[in-house]
Amino acid sequence: MGDEGKASSAPKEAAKGRFSVETVSSLTQTLAIVGAGAWAVYTFIYEARIKPSLAPPAVSVTTNLVKAGERGDRVAIRSTVTRTNVGQTGVRILGLTYNVVGIKARFEEGGGRAGAFADTLPKASMVEQARGYTLSEAGDVILRQGLLFAGATDLPSAPSDLNPGEAVSRDLIVYADRSQFDSIRFKVSLAYGKSTDEAVPLRFETGPGAEIAMAPEADCRAEPEICRRLKTTDFATEFSLW
Template identity: 60%
Template sequence: MAPQDRQPDRHEGPGRQRRGLGLEGANTLVQTLAILGAGAWGVYTFVYEARIKPGLAPPSVSVKTDLARVGVRGDRVAIRSTVTRTNVGQAGVRVLGLTYTVVGIRTRFSESSDDTAAREAAFRDSLSGTANVDAARDYVRESGGMPILRQGLLFSGATPLPSEPSDLNPGESVSRDVIVYADRKTFDAVRFEVRLAYAKEDDPPVRLRFEAGADGVLATVAAEPCPAPKCPLRTTDFATEFSLW
């Protein structure tokens, strides 16, 4: 029997078309969902980097002091100190308190001694049982020092008294100049000590008060107990010295 050509089923074409359209629609849906997912991830990443991540980061502030001799009158030396505080973190910072203490330092000099071995032996013996080493060849610093200038500021949030705000955005810096006068006949050098108290901008402020330590250095402390780790208060200290010679 001669082979006969198969006649196409008139109902077969539309079914195949529907299946083709279904696969094409599914493919389009998958591509659309992928595009929407990528867009949503991009938006989330942007929001996280711009808003969420900075809010989770701890506050961080650096302090530095630039010193320059700006004049001399008799035995008095005028020194300009430029204190710069910078927000080096990712979160906004509320500065609550700033204290500034300048301490005069006297040095007692002695004649050079040829007994180097004995001096070195005495130095090595003094290393046991100490947490601080300060040894020079032919001079000794008198302990402590005498405060010759103490200044302090409490900013908004740290006191109910009238005060100015001091907020720092990430990367922002604020500088403050102070002129100090020191007697070079009385002192050989001066030490500048800066103490900064601050908190994250979104955290509740902490009330502060001034306090002078046993060495006379001015500082700010919490007016009420503020136990860690929940206490939002942070501090940064900086110290440098300047010769009057």
């Protein structure tokens, strides 16, 4: 009878062992599937929400200048300025300025100054040398425009937000006298911040050569955290009047 008892208990032990292995295997597979799904959800949320929210704002500016017409020595130039959100987060444009400066070229007799391109260069952060002519340093401001958008001013103003990849263009006609200038320099400055951040109030001020510029209302030395939210992009291009 003892042997029969042992024989009947053997299948039960084997079945219990198989049950235990199958249970652990099934549980392991289930946990692996749940973990993979959770990781996929986290990756999606990170890529779609978390990563863009941590990215800094980035805006590029391009300007296209073409002759729109002429009357005598006066030339009409059409400027198309395009601002594009090239970052991964939404951008709030706070303000922009346009400064159009007339440039004069002064030509020298004899084809150039002696030593215009000397072998020894000066110790400086920038070198600009030309043989036979010089350009006016500051130039004369022909036109200046400034615009503060909603958030940068308490006065009535429209908002200007850009989603990632979104672009906005603005046309402007400039008139220049080629009897007075040889070329014009078109300068664009943008001030912006992340659309999720609190806007930084701005004001206009006069820069070098009577150009218009933007500056924070806050004192950046006393309140540096406010000024750190403000980003700027500057762009300049030239157009010959010849």
